[in-house]
Amino acid sequence: MPRPTTPEEVLQAFKDGNQRFVEGNLQRREFIKEIEETCNEQHPFAIVLSCIDSRVPVETVFDMRIGELFSTRLAGNVVNGDVLGGMEFATNFSDAMLVLVMGHTKCGAIKGAIGNVEYGNLTGLVEKIKPAVELAKSEHKDGPEPGSNEFTDLVGALNVQLAVKQIREQSPELRKMEEKGDIMICAAMYDISNGKVTFYDRE
Numbered sequence: 001m002p003r004p005t006t007p008e009e010v011l012q013a014f015k016d017g018n019q020r021f022v023e024g025n026l027q028r029r030e031f032i033k034e035i036e037e038t039c040n041e042q043h044p045f046a047i048v049l050s051c052i053d054s055r056v057p058v059e060t061v062f063d064m065r066i067g068e069l070f071s072t073r074l075a076g077n078v079v080n081g082d083v084l085g086g087m088e089f090a091t092n093f094s095d096a097m098l099v100l101v102m103g104h105t106k107c108g109a110i111k112g113a114i115g116n117v118e119y120g121n122l123t124g125l126v127e128k129i130k131p132a133v134e135l136a137k138s139e140h141k142d143g144p145e146p147g148s149n150e151f152t153d154l155v156g157a158l159n160v161q162l163a164v165k166q167i168r169e170q171s172p173e174l175r176k177m178e179e180k181g182d183i184m185i186c187a188a189m190y191d192i193s194n195g196k197v198t199f200y201d202r203e
């Protein structure tokens with residue numbers, strides 16, 4: 001696979017990798033060789049923010065090799081200052097050209113936010129998802145019933161799109177890089193029932 005050289009090519013590499021994953025046509029892996037090639041330096045071309053869910057192994061679902069992507073995983077793929085710091089490092093001090101926020105269907109953290117779960121530190125975490133719950137209720141009045149899987153997935157999709165907005169608002173550094181065309185910031189949703197990723201890059 002030739003190395004992508006623009007943000008658009010990186011996004012395409014993610015789309016192609018997921019296509020191979022869904023088709024069961026993964027690249028042949030040589031982990032020992034990949035370790036040898038990356039032990040002295042790394043040049044990942046993207047950073048992904050995704051959920052801790054055990055069913056969403058990021059490198060695998062995009063058919064990526066060791067050293068190709070930075071990975072941030074937090075329940076509900078929420079954005080905070082530390083997450084943004086990692087993204088700023090990955091793009092400005094390393095080689096990432098794509099910032100991808102990927103949620104997934106049937107997400108437990110999203111369900112927790114919808115159900116107003118209160119437990120230890122989880123309370124504060126699900127608070128960060130509640131704007132997406134409110135948006136789903138206010139702007140999708142004719143949409144799916146709260147409590148249904150469809151509603152959970154609608155909130156999940158709105159949550160990643162809000163995360164992209166937050167990244168642009170809360171990190172002027174990333175916003176400026178995107179405006180210059182040096183990076184792309186993009187949202188996506190992974191379907192745990194079929195392995196397919198839907199990208200929201202045209203919105």
Ligand SMILES: [Zn+2]
Nearest residue numbers: 051053107108
């Ligand atoms: Zn999740």
